[in-house]
Amino acid sequence: MKRLWLAVFLAVPALATAEQIGEVATVFKWxxxxxxxxxxxxxDPKVEGVTCYLSRAKTGGVKGGLGLAEDRAEASIACRQVGAIRFKAExxxxxxxxKERTSLVFKSMQVVRFFDEKRNTLVYLVYSDRIIEGSPQNAVTAIPILPWK
Known part of the structure; x- marks a missing residue:
């Protein structure tokens, strides 16, 4: 049984968890x-020396407070080299x-990574999707892999 749980745990991809840096109110709710x-x-869980900053809208009000509101699809991302870059895995x-849930069930915001080998650059893309229909709104950031001093 322990081996089964270990296999399940290893099969689930390791995703980064976010730390909230700050927030600003945009609409007052009574x-x-x-x-x-x-x-x-x-x-990035597989690339040491990379930190990404994500800004996104969060819906308030009663529904937002209960986790029932659907957040907007807009987001912005900036990833930076914060140390020597080392790949922990392929x-x-x-x-x-x-990945972060942006509605009760059907919508999420996610960040995916690409490696541009020709330019030796990591590229990160943020977008929002739903079970039925996603959003074409997206943002991209790139980090050229440079030696760290």
Whole structure:
């Protein structure tokens, strides 16, 4: 039984968890939390020396406070080299490195990574999708892999 749980655990991809850096209120709500923009940071779980910063809208009000509201699809991303870059495992193009639920069930925001071998650059793309229909809104950032001093 222990081996089964270990196999299940190893089969699930390791995704980054975000740390909230800050937030600003954008719409005042009389009841429940305000609508806001949150800024979160996460480290790429397979690439040491890379941190990504994601800003996104978070819906407030009663529904937002209860986790029932659907957040907007807009997001911005900036990834930076914060140390020597080292690959902890083999990278796959389009591999999901971060995912966060943006509605109760059907919608999520995710960050995927690509490696541009010709230019020796890591490329990160953030987008939102739903079970039925995603959004074409996206943002991209790139990190040229340079020696760290």
């Amino acid at each position: 009841v429940g939390p305000n609508d806001k923009i949150v800024v979160e940071a996460f480290d 990278l796959k193009d389009g591999e999901e490195v971060f």
